[in-house]
Amino acid sequence: MCKKVNLIVLVIALLALCVSAVSLSVTLQPKQEDVKDEQDLQYVLYLGTNDKDTNEPVFSPDEARTKAEDILIEHFGGYTIQEAHGGWEYEGTRYQEYTIVIYLSDTNLDAVHAAAKDMIRVFNQSSVLIQTNSTVTEFYSGS
Numbered sequence: 602m603c604k605k606v607n608l609i610v611l612v613i614a615l616l617a618l619c620v621s622a623v624s625l626s627v628t629l630q631p632k633q634e635d636v637k638d639e640q641d642l643q644y645v646l647y648l649g650t651n652d653k654d655t656n657e658p659v660f661s662p663d664e665a666r667t668k669a670e671d672i673l674i675e676h677f678g679g680y681t682i683q684e685a686h687g688g689w690e691y692e693g694t695r696y697q698e699y700t701i702v703i704y705l706s707d708t709n710l711d712a713v714h715a716a717a718k719d720m721i722r723v724f725n726q727s728s729v730l731i732q733t734n735s736t737v738t739e740f741y742s743g744s
Contacts, residue, residue, distance in 0.1 A: 641706055641736050641738035642710075642733055643733075643736045645703070645704055646716075646730065648724065650665040650698055650701065650724055651696070651698040652725045653726050656698075660724075665701065666682070668724070669703070669720065673703065673716065676715060677708060677716070681704040682703050684700075687700040706738050
């Protein structure tokens with residue numbers, strides 16, 4: 602009888618341990634509404650700064666960056682940019698230009714096109730190269 606009681610106590614203790622482990626696991630998992638990861642589109646714009654007609658810089662690099670920042674603040678309230686230098690060869694002549702690379706998330710293509718239209722006008726460009734990348738966006742707060 603004592604062995605039977607010990608076996609029942611052992612089974613109950615193991616069941617209690619399993620229930621506790623499952624309960625702890627569920628408690629430690631974030632609630633669905635706490636998860637901030639979302640599928641998003643990231644738009645990357647490449648803005649050349651040489652005039653489309655003369656192939657000469659429209660502005661100094663500092664002026665060009667400031668003009669681009671003003672357009673981005675107006676359209677999006679913020680921006681992330683990097684400076685780059687692009688180059689190409691056409692009919693035996695090499696060309697180079699200061700280029701601004703712009704990263705945008707949490708927006709849509711219509712808004713990106715509106716900003717690009719302003720950039721084309723201000724910088725006298727033929728076009729602005731726009732890449733659309735599927736990403737996962739998380740605003741991590743450290744909690």
